[in-house]
Amino acid sequence: MKLSQLGLIMLLMMVVVISGCSSKDNSSVKLAYVAWDSEIASTNVVKEVLESKLGVTVEMLQVDAGPMWAGIADGSADAMVAAWLPGTHASYLEKYGNDVVDAGVNLDGTKTGLAVPAYMDINSIEDLNNPEVAASLDNMIIGIEPGAGIMTSTETAVEAYGLSDYTLLESSSAAMAQELQKAFDNNEPIVVTGWTPHWMFANMDLKYLDDPKNVYGGAEQIHTMVRKGLKDDMPDVYLFLSQFKWTADDMAQVMVKIQGGQSPEEAAKDWVDNNEAKVNEWITGVNL
Incomplete structure (x- = not known):
């Protein structure tokens, strides 16, 4: 094979490689x-x-x-x-x-905080300290994945509001929503780590608990x-x-x-x- 032919083949191969590298596909x-x-x-x-x-x-x-x-x-x-x-x-x-x-x-x-069904007769995170409210909730806050920012904020809220008798349950966003839907369908009390946008606010009548200490921010x-x-x-x-x-x-x-x-x-x-x-x-x- 002549050198000129070899050079042409190599040039064509380089063009193909370069074209392939630059292709969006x-x-x-x-x-x-x-x-x-x-x-x-x-x-x-x-x-x-x-x-x-x-x-x-x-x-x-x-x-x-x-x-x-x-x-x-x-x-x-x-x-x-x-x-x-x-x-x-x-x-x-x-x-x-x-x-x-x-x-x-x-x-x-967007917004994050503790959310409850609108039928619950509480309006602030401070209300969770009420012994009757705590008992109705089994002293449980339903959370999501450990390490999520809202879980870190909720750990801070538990301390800031003196909710040491509560357990912040680690689960997943899907498991949390499932538990919320089940409680809502049965008109039962529940408190969860919530955020918007989320489909649960579109499908259920929910409300955020007021956060007077501004743990979750605006x-x-x-x-x-x-x-x-x-x-x-x-x-x-x-x-x-x-x-x-x-x-x-x-x-x-x-x-x-x-x-x-x-x-x-x-x-x-x-x-x-x-x-x-x-x-x-x-x-x-x-x-x-």
Whole structure:
């Protein structure tokens, strides 16, 4: 084989390799998330847009809150849309803030606290100290996964309000919601770690207990966090993630469909298909 022919073949091979590396179809994004109903909804919607609009392959990594932040900080995950700030995830921001990039707020007006059915005749966390109320609740606060920001806040609330006779039960967001639904259906007393947006507030008449000591803080926001270097490595992905913004009502629509029996993937696809104008805003400027 002549040298000129060999050189041509090698050049063609390099073009193929470079083309393959630059193809969006060969791009892959790892999204970390916690199995909270709100984050299942948002992460699946982001996944649907990345795959259907940007042609990016998405790997979803379900972890607890701490590993979610750690994964973005060490680069083992590319992004997450589940940073509850300034209060709920304050400890994680303090620990990992210098090693992650805040791509902006994706949802305004979230809230966390202790929630009860509206039929219960109590209105403040302080009311949990009433012996009759405590007995009716079996001195139990139904929580979610250990390590979640709301669990840390609730541990602080137990101490701040003198609720040492109570047990904060560690479970999962799904198990908590199941126990709440069962108690609500039977008109029984229950207190849970609650947050909005969440489908349980759409499906049940609930209320937050007043928090006069402001342990849980006021309204919060959900931020999108990405690994350092993502903006340079995948500028279109970063642009979309930085422009991803929706409302609590948007999120609730997806959560209610999932709770009603649709798979997260189906619910996300339906929402994306039915909200073309908003999705187009998210991908404005992206090189499609």
